Amino acid sequence: MKVRKYNSIKLKLMVIYISVVLIVMALSGTFMLRQVREMEEERARERLRGFAVRVYNTIVLPNDRARFIDAPEWETMQSEYEIEVILMSELGVGIAPVGFVGARSNDRAISWAMSGQEGFSVGRVGMDLNNIEAEWLSFAMPVDHADGRFIINARMKTDDMNANLFELTRILILTVLVALVIIPIAWYFLADTLTRPIVAMSRHARAVAGGDLTKQIPVHSGDEIGVLANSVNFMTNEISQHLEQQKKQDEMRKEFVANVSHELRTPLTSIRTYTETLIDGALEDPKTAMAFLEIIDEEARRMSTLVTDLLELSRLDNKQASLELDIVDLLGLIRISIRQCQVLAEQTNQVIQLAGTEDACFILANAPRINQVISNILSNSIKYSPKGSTIHVSVESDENRHQVSIRDEGMGVPEEDLSRIFDRFYRVDKARSRALGGTGLGLAIAKEIMEAHGGTIHAASTPGIGTTMVLRFKREEGGVGV
DSSP, X not given: OOOOGGGSHHHHHHHHHHHHHHHHHHHHHHHHHHHXXXXXXXXXXXXXXXXXXXXXXXXXTTSOHHHHTTOTHHHHHHHGGGEEEEEEETTSBEEESGGGTTOBOOOHHHXXXXXXXXXXXXXXXXXXXXXXEEEEXXXXXXXXXXXXXXXXXXXXXXXXXXXXXXXXXXXXXXXXXXXXXXXXXXXXHHHHHHHHHHHHHHHHHHHHHTTOOOOOOOOOOSSHHHHHHHHHHHHHHHHHHHHHHHHHHHHHHHHHHHHHHHHHHHHHHHHHHHXXXXXXXXXXXXXXXXXXXXXXXXXXXXXXXXXXXXXXXXXXXXXXXXXXXXXXXXHHHHHHHHHHHHHHHHHTTOEEEEEEXXXXXXXXXXXXXXXHHHHHHHHHHHHTSOTTOEEEEEEEEXXXXXXXXXXXXXXXXXXXHHTTTTSTTOOSSHHHHHHTTOOSOHHHHHHHHHHHTTOEEEEEEETTTXXXXXXXXXXXXXXXXX
Protein backbone atom coordinates (compact mmCIF):
# COMPACT_ATOMS: atom_id res chain seq x y z
CA MET A 1 0.00 0.00 0.00
CA LYS A 2 1.55 3.28 -1.13
CA VAL A 3 1.29 6.27 1.25
CA ARG A 4 0.02 9.42 -0.45
CA LYS A 5 2.36 12.37 -0.12
CA TYR A 6 -0.33 14.63 1.32
CA ASN A 7 -1.14 11.99 3.90
CA SER A 8 2.44 11.22 4.95
CA ILE A 9 3.81 11.56 8.47
CA LYS A 10 6.52 13.85 7.14
CA LEU A 11 4.00 16.36 5.78
CA LYS A 12 1.90 16.16 8.95
CA LEU A 13 4.98 16.82 11.07
CA MET A 14 5.87 19.79 8.88
CA VAL A 15 2.37 21.27 9.16
CA ILE A 16 2.29 20.76 12.92
CA TYR A 17 5.75 22.22 13.40
CA ILE A 18 5.11 25.26 11.21
CA SER A 19 1.75 25.86 12.91
CA VAL A 20 3.36 25.69 16.34
CA VAL A 21 6.15 28.05 15.27
CA LEU A 22 3.67 30.55 13.84
CA ILE A 23 1.50 30.44 16.94
CA VAL A 24 4.54 30.90 19.20
CA MET A 25 5.85 33.75 17.05
CA ALA A 26 2.43 35.44 17.00
CA LEU A 27 2.05 35.16 20.76
CA SER A 28 5.63 36.22 21.47
CA GLY A 29 5.36 39.09 18.95
CA THR A 30 2.15 40.34 20.54
CA PHE A 31 3.69 40.09 23.99
CA MET A 32 6.82 41.88 22.77
CA LEU A 33 4.83 44.73 21.22
CA ARG A 34 2.82 45.09 24.40
CA GLN A 35 5.94 45.17 26.55
CA VAL A 36 7.67 47.67 24.24
CA ARG A 37 4.59 49.90 24.23
CA GLU A 38 4.40 49.82 28.01
CA MET A 39 8.12 50.63 28.23
CA GLU A 40 7.72 53.51 25.77
CA GLU A 41 4.74 54.86 27.68
CA GLU A 42 6.58 54.59 31.00
CA ARG A 43 9.63 56.35 29.55
CA ALA A 44 7.38 59.10 28.12
CA ARG A 45 5.67 59.49 31.49
CA GLU A 46 9.00 59.96 33.25
CA ARG A 47 10.13 62.50 30.64
CA LEU A 48 6.88 64.45 30.91
CA ARG A 49 6.97 64.37 34.70
CA GLY A 50 10.56 65.59 34.70
CA PHE A 51 9.57 68.42 32.35
CA ALA A 52 6.59 69.33 34.58
CA VAL A 53 8.87 69.47 37.65
CA ARG A 54 11.23 71.71 35.69
CA VAL A 55 8.36 74.09 34.86
CA TYR A 56 7.40 74.16 38.51
CA ASN A 57 10.95 74.95 39.62
CA THR A 58 11.73 77.58 36.92
CA ILE A 59 8.36 79.27 36.31
CA VAL A 60 5.80 78.54 39.01
CA LEU A 61 7.88 78.55 42.17
CA PRO A 62 9.93 81.76 41.57
CA ASN A 63 7.03 83.91 40.24
CA ASP A 64 3.64 85.05 41.39
CA ARG A 65 0.48 84.26 39.39
CA ALA A 66 0.55 87.48 37.45
CA ARG A 67 4.02 86.70 36.06
CA PHE A 68 3.18 83.14 34.92
CA ILE A 69 1.81 84.17 31.54
CA ASP A 70 4.84 86.13 30.33
CA ALA A 71 7.68 84.21 31.94
CA PRO A 72 10.61 84.20 29.47
CA GLU A 73 11.31 80.46 30.00
CA TRP A 74 8.13 79.50 28.11
CA GLU A 75 9.63 80.12 24.71
CA THR A 76 12.55 77.75 25.12
CA MET A 77 10.55 75.11 26.92
CA GLN A 78 7.72 74.92 24.36
CA SER A 79 10.15 74.08 21.56
CA GLU A 80 12.38 71.71 23.56
CA TYR A 81 11.95 67.98 22.96
CA GLU A 82 8.66 68.71 21.15
CA ILE A 83 6.94 68.80 24.51
CA GLU A 84 4.12 71.23 25.17
CA VAL A 85 3.45 72.50 28.70
CA ILE A 86 0.23 74.16 29.89
CA LEU A 87 -0.15 75.77 33.27
CA MET A 88 -3.76 75.53 34.44
CA SER A 89 -5.84 76.68 37.31
CA GLU A 90 -7.04 74.10 39.79
CA LEU A 91 -10.27 73.99 37.74
CA GLY A 92 -8.45 72.86 34.60
CA VAL A 93 -8.51 76.18 32.72
CA GLY A 94 -5.32 77.28 30.92
CA ILE A 95 -3.60 80.37 32.36
CA ALA A 96 -0.19 80.18 30.67
CA PRO A 97 1.52 80.46 28.27
CA VAL A 98 -0.28 82.91 26.04
CA GLY A 99 -1.42 80.42 23.41
CA PHE A 100 -3.28 78.26 25.95
CA VAL A 101 -4.99 80.93 28.07
CA GLY A 102 -8.61 79.90 28.59
CA ALA A 103 -8.02 76.41 27.08
CA ARG A 104 -9.90 73.52 28.54
CA SER A 105 -9.45 69.78 28.15
CA ASN A 106 -11.31 66.63 29.03
CA ASP A 107 -8.00 64.77 29.31
CA ARG A 108 -8.16 62.02 31.94
CA ALA A 109 -4.72 63.03 33.27
CA ILE A 110 -6.00 66.56 34.04
CA SER A 111 -9.06 65.09 35.75
CA TRP A 112 -6.75 63.11 38.06
CA ALA A 113 -4.73 66.26 38.78
CA MET A 114 -7.90 68.23 39.58
CA SER A 115 -8.62 65.57 42.21
CA GLY A 116 -5.18 66.11 43.76
CA GLN A 117 -3.24 63.20 42.17
CA GLU A 118 -0.75 62.85 39.37
CA GLY A 119 -2.33 61.56 36.19
CA PHE A 120 -1.15 60.05 32.90
CA SER A 121 -3.12 59.29 29.74
CA VAL A 122 -2.31 57.84 26.34
CA GLY A 123 -4.03 58.38 23.02
CA ARG A 124 -6.16 61.39 23.89
CA VAL A 125 -6.84 63.50 20.78
CA GLY A 126 -6.46 67.28 21.03
CA MET A 127 -5.20 70.45 19.25
CA ASP A 128 -1.58 71.60 19.34
CA LEU A 129 -0.34 75.22 19.30
CA ASN A 130 -0.97 75.35 15.57
CA ASN A 131 -4.56 74.10 15.96
CA ILE A 132 -3.64 70.78 14.37
CA GLU A 133 -5.39 67.75 15.79
CA ALA A 134 -2.99 65.13 17.22
CA GLU A 135 -2.85 62.16 19.53
CA TRP A 136 -1.09 62.87 22.82
CA LEU A 137 0.75 61.32 25.72
CA SER A 138 -0.31 63.55 28.61
CA PHE A 139 0.95 63.98 32.19
CA ALA A 140 -0.65 66.29 34.74
CA MET A 141 0.38 67.06 38.31
CA PRO A 142 -1.11 69.39 40.93
CA VAL A 143 1.30 71.89 42.55
CA ASP A 144 0.83 74.23 45.50
CA HIS A 145 1.78 77.91 45.32
CA ALA A 146 1.36 80.93 47.55
CA ASP A 147 -1.38 82.14 45.19
CA GLY A 148 -3.23 78.81 45.30
CA ARG A 149 -3.15 75.38 43.66
CA PHE A 150 -2.26 75.00 40.01
CA ILE A 151 -2.00 72.13 37.52
CA ILE A 152 0.99 71.57 35.28
CA ASN A 153 0.11 69.57 32.16
CA ALA A 154 3.02 68.31 30.04
CA ARG A 155 2.19 66.50 26.83
CA MET A 156 3.90 65.11 23.75
CA LYS A 157 2.63 63.65 20.52
CA THR A 158 2.50 59.86 20.10
CA ASP A 159 3.97 60.04 16.59
CA ASP A 160 7.48 58.91 17.59
CA MET A 161 6.19 56.13 19.80
CA ASN A 162 3.76 54.91 17.14
CA ALA A 163 6.53 55.08 14.53
CA ASN A 164 8.79 52.93 16.72
CA LEU A 165 6.00 50.44 17.36
CA PHE A 166 5.16 50.33 13.67
CA GLU A 167 8.82 49.66 12.81
CA LEU A 168 8.96 46.89 15.39
CA THR A 169 5.74 45.41 14.00
CA ARG A 170 7.16 45.54 10.49
CA ILE A 171 10.32 43.76 11.64
CA LEU A 172 8.27 41.06 13.35
CA ILE A 173 6.15 40.54 10.23
CA LEU A 174 9.26 40.32 8.05
CA THR A 175 10.73 37.83 10.55
CA VAL A 176 7.61 35.69 10.30
CA LEU A 177 7.70 35.83 6.51
CA VAL A 178 11.38 34.84 6.45
CA ALA A 179 10.61 32.07 8.94
CA LEU A 180 7.83 30.83 6.67
CA VAL A 181 10.44 30.39 3.95
CA ILE A 182 13.33 29.02 6.03
CA ILE A 183 11.44 26.81 8.51
CA PRO A 184 9.74 24.53 5.92
CA ILE A 185 13.09 24.00 4.16
CA ALA A 186 14.95 23.30 7.42
CA TRP A 187 12.13 21.14 8.74
CA TYR A 188 11.98 19.19 5.49
CA PHE A 189 15.48 17.90 6.11
CA LEU A 190 14.98 17.59 9.88
CA ALA A 191 11.73 15.67 9.42
CA ASP A 192 13.52 13.40 6.99
CA THR A 193 15.81 12.20 9.80
CA LEU A 194 12.69 11.29 11.81
CA THR A 195 10.62 9.74 9.07
CA ARG A 196 13.41 7.83 7.28
CA PRO A 197 13.55 5.04 9.91
CA ILE A 198 9.75 4.94 10.01
CA VAL A 199 9.63 4.52 6.24
CA ALA A 200 12.33 1.84 6.53
CA MET A 201 10.23 0.03 9.16
CA SER A 202 7.19 0.26 6.91
CA ARG A 203 9.11 -1.29 4.01
CA HIS A 204 10.52 -3.89 6.38
CA ALA A 205 7.03 -4.79 7.59
CA ARG A 206 5.85 -5.21 4.00
CA ALA A 207 8.89 -7.39 3.26
CA VAL A 208 8.16 -9.54 6.32
CA ALA A 209 4.52 -9.81 5.27
CA GLY A 210 5.77 -11.00 1.89
CA GLY A 211 7.92 -13.68 3.54
CA ASP A 212 11.33 -11.98 3.34
CA LEU A 213 12.90 -12.26 6.80
CA THR A 214 16.49 -11.55 5.76
CA LYS A 215 16.38 -7.76 5.70
CA GLN A 216 17.30 -5.68 8.74
CA ILE A 217 16.33 -2.08 9.48
CA PRO A 218 19.45 0.12 9.63
CA VAL A 219 19.70 1.76 13.07
CA HIS A 220 21.51 5.12 13.20
CA SER A 221 20.39 6.47 16.58
CA GLY A 222 19.73 5.42 20.15
CA ASP A 223 16.48 7.37 20.55
CA GLU A 224 12.96 5.94 20.77
CA ILE A 225 12.82 5.30 17.01
CA GLY A 226 16.19 3.54 17.15
CA VAL A 227 14.95 1.39 20.05
CA LEU A 228 11.81 0.58 18.06
CA ALA A 229 13.90 -0.36 15.00
CA ASN A 230 16.06 -2.65 17.16
CA SER A 231 12.90 -4.23 18.58
CA VAL A 232 11.53 -4.84 15.08
CA ASN A 233 14.85 -6.38 14.01
CA PHE A 234 14.85 -8.59 17.10
CA MET A 235 11.25 -9.64 16.44
CA THR A 236 12.11 -10.47 12.82
CA ASN A 237 15.06 -12.58 13.95
CA GLU A 238 12.86 -14.38 16.45
CA ILE A 239 10.24 -15.06 13.78
CA SER A 240 12.95 -16.24 11.38
CA GLN A 241 14.40 -18.59 13.99
CA HIS A 242 10.95 -19.83 14.90
CA LEU A 243 10.12 -20.55 11.28
CA GLU A 244 13.50 -22.21 10.76
CA GLN A 245 12.91 -24.33 13.84
CA GLN A 246 9.40 -25.10 12.64
CA LYS A 247 10.81 -26.11 9.26
CA LYS A 248 13.32 -28.41 10.94
CA GLN A 249 10.59 -29.89 13.10
CA ASP A 250 8.44 -30.49 10.03
CA GLU A 251 11.36 -32.19 8.29
CA MET A 252 12.06 -34.27 11.41
CA ARG A 253 8.38 -35.16 11.62
CA LYS A 254 8.34 -36.31 7.99
CA GLU A 255 11.57 -38.24 8.52
CA PHE A 256 10.13 -39.75 11.70
CA VAL A 257 6.97 -40.89 9.93
CA ALA A 258 9.05 -42.33 7.09
CA ASN A 259 11.29 -44.15 9.58
CA VAL A 260 8.34 -45.54 11.53
CA SER A 261 6.78 -46.74 8.30
CA HIS A 262 10.03 -48.37 7.27
CA GLU A 263 10.64 -49.96 10.68
CA LEU A 264 7.13 -51.41 10.73
CA ARG A 265 7.14 -52.46 7.10
CA THR A 266 10.20 -54.74 7.48
CA PRO A 267 8.81 -57.02 10.25
CA LEU A 268 5.31 -56.93 8.73
CA THR A 269 6.73 -58.05 5.39
CA SER A 270 8.60 -60.90 7.08
CA ILE A 271 5.52 -61.97 9.06
CA ARG A 272 3.34 -61.86 5.94
CA THR A 273 5.88 -63.76 3.83
CA TYR A 274 6.35 -66.59 6.32
CA THR A 275 2.64 -66.74 7.06
CA GLU A 276 1.81 -67.11 3.36
CA THR A 277 4.49 -69.78 3.07
CA LEU A 278 2.93 -71.69 5.96
CA ILE A 279 -0.52 -71.39 4.40
CA ASP A 280 0.82 -72.60 1.05
CA GLY A 281 1.93 -75.95 2.60
CA ALA A 282 4.93 -75.41 4.83
CA LEU A 283 2.79 -76.54 7.75
CA GLU A 284 3.17 -80.07 6.41
CA ASP A 285 6.83 -79.98 7.45
CA PRO A 286 6.88 -79.57 11.29
CA LYS A 287 10.55 -78.58 11.39
CA THR A 288 10.14 -75.89 8.75
CA ALA A 289 6.87 -74.70 10.29
CA MET A 290 8.51 -74.32 13.72
CA ALA A 291 11.42 -72.34 12.26
CA PHE A 292 8.98 -70.03 10.44
CA LEU A 293 6.86 -69.55 13.57
CA GLU A 294 9.98 -68.63 15.58
CA ILE A 295 10.85 -66.01 12.96
CA ILE A 296 7.25 -64.68 13.05
CA ASP A 297 7.43 -64.51 16.87
CA GLU A 298 10.76 -62.70 16.74
CA GLU A 299 9.42 -60.11 14.26
CA ALA A 300 6.27 -59.64 16.35
CA ARG A 301 8.41 -59.05 19.44
CA ARG A 302 10.46 -56.57 17.48
CA MET A 303 7.27 -54.72 16.45
CA SER A 304 6.05 -54.80 20.05
CA THR A 305 9.33 -53.30 21.28
CA LEU A 306 9.17 -50.62 18.60
CA VAL A 307 5.58 -49.69 19.48
CA THR A 308 6.47 -49.61 23.18
CA ASP A 309 9.39 -47.25 22.51
CA LEU A 310 7.21 -45.02 20.32
CA LEU A 311 4.58 -44.79 23.03
CA GLU A 312 7.31 -44.01 25.57
CA LEU A 313 8.63 -41.18 23.40
CA SER A 314 5.14 -39.83 22.87
CA ARG A 315 4.46 -39.72 26.61
CA LEU A 316 7.80 -38.00 27.23
CA ASP A 317 7.16 -35.46 24.46
CA ASN A 318 3.73 -34.63 25.86
CA LYS A 319 4.94 -34.58 29.49
CA GLN A 320 2.62 -37.47 30.24
CA ALA A 321 5.29 -39.84 31.55
CA SER A 322 5.11 -40.38 35.29
CA LEU A 323 8.08 -38.75 37.01
CA GLU A 324 7.56 -39.08 40.74
CA LEU A 325 10.84 -37.72 42.04
CA ASP A 326 12.66 -38.74 45.20
CA ILE A 327 16.15 -38.19 46.52
CA VAL A 328 18.00 -41.34 45.50
CA ASP A 329 21.59 -42.59 45.52
CA LEU A 330 22.97 -42.40 41.98
CA LEU A 331 25.79 -44.82 42.84
CA GLY A 332 23.23 -47.37 44.00
CA LEU A 333 21.30 -47.02 40.72
CA ILE A 334 24.50 -47.59 38.74
CA ARG A 335 25.25 -50.81 40.68
CA ILE A 336 21.71 -52.09 40.03
CA SER A 337 22.06 -51.36 36.27
CA ILE A 338 25.43 -53.13 36.16
CA ARG A 339 23.94 -56.25 37.81
CA GLN A 340 21.09 -56.20 35.27
CA CYS A 341 23.51 -56.03 32.31
CA GLN A 342 26.06 -58.46 33.76
CA VAL A 343 24.43 -61.50 32.15
CA LEU A 344 24.57 -59.87 28.71
CA ALA A 345 28.24 -58.97 29.22
CA GLU A 346 29.15 -62.48 30.35
CA GLN A 347 27.75 -63.94 27.15
CA THR A 348 30.54 -62.21 25.22
CA ASN A 349 33.17 -62.50 27.95
CA GLN A 350 33.04 -58.77 28.67
CA VAL A 351 33.70 -57.02 32.00
CA ILE A 352 31.97 -53.97 33.48
CA GLN A 353 34.24 -51.99 35.82
CA LEU A 354 32.99 -49.30 38.22
CA ALA A 355 35.51 -46.70 39.43
CA GLY A 356 35.33 -43.43 41.31
CA THR A 357 33.83 -42.36 44.60
CA GLU A 358 32.46 -44.87 47.07
CA ASP A 359 30.35 -42.25 48.82
CA ALA A 360 26.63 -41.94 48.16
CA CYS A 361 25.81 -39.51 45.34
CA PHE A 362 22.33 -38.14 45.93
CA ILE A 363 20.16 -36.77 43.12
CA LEU A 364 16.47 -35.83 42.79
CA ALA A 365 15.16 -38.36 40.29
CA ASN A 366 12.71 -41.05 39.33
CA ALA A 367 14.80 -44.16 40.06
CA PRO A 368 13.27 -46.51 37.41
CA ARG A 369 13.74 -43.89 34.69
CA ILE A 370 17.40 -43.21 35.51
CA ASN A 371 17.94 -46.98 35.75
CA GLN A 372 16.42 -47.22 32.26
CA VAL A 373 18.88 -44.63 30.91
CA ILE A 374 21.98 -46.23 32.45
CA SER A 375 20.92 -49.75 31.45
CA ASN A 376 20.29 -48.61 27.86
CA ILE A 377 23.77 -47.08 27.58
CA LEU A 378 25.42 -50.13 29.19
CA SER A 379 23.61 -52.54 26.87
CA ASN A 380 24.63 -50.46 23.83
CA SER A 381 28.24 -50.48 25.01
CA ILE A 382 28.12 -54.24 25.37
CA LYS A 383 26.47 -54.79 21.97
CA TYR A 384 28.86 -52.56 20.02
CA SER A 385 32.11 -53.63 21.75
CA PRO A 386 34.23 -56.67 20.78
CA LYS A 387 34.25 -59.83 22.83
CA GLY A 388 36.54 -59.81 25.85
CA SER A 389 36.53 -56.00 26.07
CA THR A 390 35.92 -53.88 29.18
CA ILE A 391 33.13 -51.36 29.81
CA HIS A 392 34.45 -48.60 32.06
CA VAL A 393 31.99 -46.77 34.36
CA SER A 394 33.20 -43.88 36.52
CA VAL A 395 31.54 -41.34 38.81
CA GLU A 396 32.90 -37.87 39.58
CA SER A 397 31.36 -35.19 41.80
CA ASP A 398 31.83 -31.53 42.59
CA GLU A 399 29.86 -29.10 44.73
CA ASN A 400 27.12 -28.67 42.10
CA ARG A 401 26.76 -31.92 40.19
CA HIS A 402 27.49 -35.62 39.75
CA GLN A 403 28.91 -36.88 36.46
CA VAL A 404 28.67 -40.46 35.21
CA SER A 405 30.93 -41.57 32.34
CA ILE A 406 30.38 -44.89 30.50
CA ARG A 407 33.20 -45.73 28.10
CA ASP A 408 33.38 -48.76 25.80
CA GLU A 409 36.14 -50.15 23.59
CA GLY A 410 33.99 -50.54 20.50
CA MET A 411 34.14 -49.33 16.94
CA GLY A 412 33.36 -45.71 17.89
CA VAL A 413 31.23 -43.17 16.08
CA PRO A 414 32.45 -41.06 13.12
CA GLU A 415 32.58 -37.35 13.85
CA GLU A 416 29.94 -36.55 11.21
CA ASP A 417 27.49 -38.93 12.92
CA LEU A 418 28.21 -37.96 16.52
CA SER A 419 25.81 -35.00 16.60
CA ARG A 420 22.91 -37.17 15.39
CA ILE A 421 23.14 -40.27 17.54
CA PHE A 422 20.36 -38.93 19.80
CA ASP A 423 18.00 -38.44 16.83
CA ARG A 424 15.12 -40.85 16.55
CA PHE A 425 15.76 -43.92 14.36
CA TYR A 426 19.28 -42.72 13.63
CA ARG A 427 21.78 -45.58 13.42
CA VAL A 428 25.48 -45.34 12.66
CA ASP A 429 25.60 -48.95 11.41
CA LYS A 430 22.02 -49.64 10.33
CA ALA A 431 22.49 -53.28 9.33
CA ARG A 432 24.30 -54.22 12.54
CA SER A 433 21.82 -52.29 14.72
CA ARG A 434 18.85 -54.17 13.31
CA ALA A 435 20.73 -57.45 13.60
CA LEU A 436 21.28 -56.73 17.29
CA GLY A 437 17.61 -55.94 17.78
CA GLY A 438 17.85 -52.19 18.22
CA THR A 439 14.94 -49.88 17.30
CA GLY A 440 17.03 -46.71 16.98
CA LEU A 441 15.01 -45.03 19.75
CA GLY A 442 16.97 -45.94 22.88
CA LEU A 443 19.28 -42.91 22.98
CA ALA A 444 16.42 -40.57 21.97
CA ILE A 445 14.42 -41.85 24.96
CA ALA A 446 17.49 -41.53 27.21
CA LYS A 447 17.94 -37.90 26.17
CA GLU A 448 14.25 -37.10 26.82
CA ILE A 449 14.45 -38.67 30.29
CA MET A 450 17.63 -36.77 31.19
CA GLU A 451 16.17 -33.45 30.06
CA ALA A 452 12.97 -34.18 32.02
CA HIS A 453 15.21 -34.48 35.12
CA GLY A 454 17.04 -31.23 34.36
CA GLY A 455 20.19 -33.18 33.46
CA THR A 456 22.23 -33.55 30.30
CA ILE A 457 23.66 -36.33 28.16
CA HIS A 458 26.31 -36.08 25.49
CA ALA A 459 28.75 -38.32 23.67
CA ALA A 460 32.43 -38.24 22.77
CA SER A 461 33.99 -40.79 20.45
CA THR A 462 37.13 -41.76 18.60
CA PRO A 463 36.57 -44.23 15.72
CA GLY A 464 38.36 -47.49 16.33
CA ILE A 465 38.98 -46.71 20.02
CA GLY A 466 35.56 -46.35 21.60
CA THR A 467 32.72 -44.10 22.69
CA THR A 468 32.10 -42.33 26.00
CA MET A 469 28.59 -41.34 27.12
CA VAL A 470 28.50 -38.64 29.81
CA LEU A 471 25.52 -38.06 32.10
CA ARG A 472 25.31 -35.01 34.36
CA PHE A 473 22.91 -34.61 37.31
CA LYS A 474 22.25 -31.79 39.73
CA ARG A 475 23.62 -32.64 43.15
CA GLU A 476 21.29 -33.01 46.16
CA GLU A 477 22.31 -33.22 49.81
CA GLY A 478 21.16 -36.06 52.11
CA GLY A 479 18.60 -38.78 51.33
CA VAL A 480 17.93 -42.41 52.07
CA GLY A 481 19.49 -43.87 48.94
CA VAL A 482 18.28 -46.93 47.03
